[in-house]
Amino acid sequence: MSQTIKPGEVAQRAQPTEETRNRVLLAPMQQEDLDRVMAVEQTAYSHPWTLGNFRDSLNPLFHAQCLWLDGELLGYFLAMRGVEEMHLLNITVAPAHQGQGWGHMMLDALSLLSRHEGAQWLWLEVRQSNQRALKVYECYGFKQVSIRKDYYPAGRLQREHAVVMSLKL
Numbered sequence: 001m002s003q004t005i006k007p008g009e010v011a012q013r014a015q016p017t018e019e020t021r022n023r024v025l026l027a028p029m030q031q032e033d034l035d036r037v038m039a040v041e042q043t044a045y046s047h048p049w050t051l052g053n054f055r056d057s058l059n060p061l062f063h064a065q066c067l068w069l070d071g072e073l074l075g076y077f078l079a080m081r082g083v084e085e086m087h088l089l090n091i092t093v094a095p096a097h098q099g100q101g102w103g104h105m106m107l108d109a110l111s112l113l114s115r116h117e118g119a120q121w122l123w124l125e126v127r128q129s130n131q132r133a134l135k136v137y138e139c140y141g142f143k144q145v146s147i148r149k150d151y152y153p154a155g156r157l158q159r160e161h162a163v164v165m166s167l168k169l
């Protein structure tokens with residue numbers, strides 16, 4: 001029976017075997033993937049991106065990649081190219097697969113793609129309340145740089161600060 005996971009919760013699952021990791025594929029996000037991407041997005045966030053946000057990101061200014069296992073969407077990331085830097089805008093692992101190393105794998109992929117294009121820095125913003133993601137980024141080597149006040153919507157008429165983080169590649 002599959003677990004029901006709410007946003008912010010972590011699946012208590014066995015770590016994938018090396019054989020499973022070897023079957024995983026990273027592929028550029030396509031228009032036809034967007035229904036599956038939206039299904040994951042809506043289960044992973046209290047304030048998900050819209051379909052329009054994803055559609056607008058499918059152009060050469062962005063890296064948009066999906067992580068697949070045997071046809072199942074494990075996760076995805078979207079990053080915007082800058083001058084000698086890359087700005088991570090969205091990284092998401094499907095709730096049932098969180099805590100199994102896939103986020104780390106996608107950060108590795110993004111770092112390699114970014115370095116290949118000559119980027120020196122990775123940048124991102126994360127909600128101050130998203131302690132889990134903050135911890136993942138810190139474990140990966142990102143450093144907190146500043147706070148962007150009232151950056152995110154947070155329920156009725158409320159806003160939440162963003163923590164700005166960077167990683168030297």
Ligand SMILES: CC(C)(COP(=O)(O)OP(=O)(O)OC[C@H]1O[C@@H](n2cnc3c(N)ncnc32)[C@H](O)[C@@H]1OP(=O)(O)O)[C@@H](O)C(=O)NCCC(=O)NCCS
Binds near residue numbers: 099133
């Ligand atoms: C944040 C997110 C992308 C991380 O992906 P993930 O696959 O769950 O993370 P991983 O399993 O790769 O873990 C990465 C690191 O965090 C650690 N970690 C895993 N689960 C953890 C937990 N419950 N608490 C603290 N650290 C944890 C791992 O040990 C790993 O550290 P390591 O690389 O030193 O071994 C994913 O949890 C997610 O999609 N969350 C919901 C959406 C979200 O918040 N996205 C980010 C928005 S800014």
